[in-house]
Amino acid sequence: MNVDGKSIDLKDDKGRFCPKINKDHLVHFLEEYPSKVPKLSDSFPVAVSSALTNPPGFTPAATTQPPVCAATTQPPALLQEIWARKKGGTLCSKIGPYKLFTWDIEHLRPGELLESEVINAYLSYLIKNYAGKAYVLDSFQATSIWQGNPSSMSFFAMNPGAYDVLIGTVNENNHWTLLVIYPKKLRILYLNSLGENQSKLEHCKKAVSKFMATKGNLGEKWECGKVPHCLQKDDNSRGVFVCKFAEAILKGGNLEFESTVANINVIRQDIGLCLLQETEDLSELCLACGDKYPYTEDTEDSWVCKLANCSSFHPASKHVITSVSLSDSV
Numbered sequence: 001m002n003v004d005g006k007s008i009d010l011k012d013d014k015g016r017f018c019p020k021i022n023k024d025h026l027v028h029f030l031e032e033y034p035s036k037v038p039k040l041s042d043s044f045p046v047a048v049s050s051a052l053t054n055p056p057g058f059t060p061a062a063t064t065q066p067p068v069c070a071a072t073t074q075p076p077a078l079l080q081e082i083w084a085r086k087k088g089g090t091l092c093s094k095i096g097p098y099k100l101f102t103w104d105i106e107h108l109r110p111g112e113l114l115e116s117e118v119i120n121a122y123l124s125y126l127i128k129n130y131a132g133k134a135y136v137l138d139s140f141q142a143t144s145i146w147q148g149n150p151s152s153m154s155f156f157a158m159n160p161g162a163y164d165v166l167i168g169t170v171n172e173n174n175h176w177t178l179l180v181i182y183p184k185k186l187r188i189l190y191l192n193s194l195g196e197n198q199s200k201l202e203h204c205k206k207a208v209s210k211f212m213a214t215k216g217n218l219g220e221k222w223e224c225g226k227v228p229h230c231l232q233k234d235d236n237s238r239g240v241f242v243c244k245f246a247e248a249i250l251k252g253g254n255l256e257f258e259s260t261v262a263n264i265n266v267i268r269q270d271i272g273l274c275l276l277q278e279t280e281d282l283s284e285l286c287l288a289c290g291d292k293y294p295y296t297e298d299t300e301d302s303w304v305c306k307l308a309n310c311s312s313f314h315p316a317s318k319h320v321i322t323s324v325s326l327s328d329s330v
Contacts, residue, residue, distance in 0.1 A: 113236055119243060120139055177193070237259075
């Protein structure tokens, strides 16, 4: 077995080699605590509410809203340093239950394949103002639904009918697709950056129907549709597309965005900048392992992590971690 970051090279019991398996797909993800999102504010966009609760003909509501993050021609200094691997594998963001280290953000570099942590975190960022309306199915959950795995689906404690929309990404043969479920409308959207065929739409409908049946929704007739969208032109931006598709669905944006290499690279850096800027407070977390550390009276901009479960990753009994500064990225 060879481990390289989040990728693992494995051999099965017959000696066959299985390269670059994402370790997140080998075990079930369990949140340390439920993700908390703020209540809806008075400025909650009407177009978004309409798109969530009443998707007419599976068409997202059009809007003139600006993109979630403003496009820039050059990556901010911090992002450049992370992409150049100058930040050395430290915790740099936390969105809901997802802790992102610099090696996760490195996968947003042009030409790289996005990992599940980045995609799940970005979807969690997108729904943070939709309290009680939207729910993110993490990549393990969405993929389990797609595969029709009843043992995995039994872990889902959430009630789908309590939400207007469920959104998640499916990993199939190392390709990311977007699954959007409207439980109250009995409608499903399936978006594939390489295009959707009828067999996939039928599979999607059967898979979601089976999942909803495990939640007591028996005998319901679901519809699975597709919407016009731009197509992927390379072999590495599938994760970028599902993030952008999810943003358009939830924010009422344009699914037919420009998919040139230059524009995809801008989207990559915008996603990275969003994840860095929208992080939750990291002051009580070890920036090396991501775990909480005991309260101390240390008032300096560094602290000593003495957690027992961190020592196995760091031979020394303690280590000093300095905060990652975002001041140079804005």
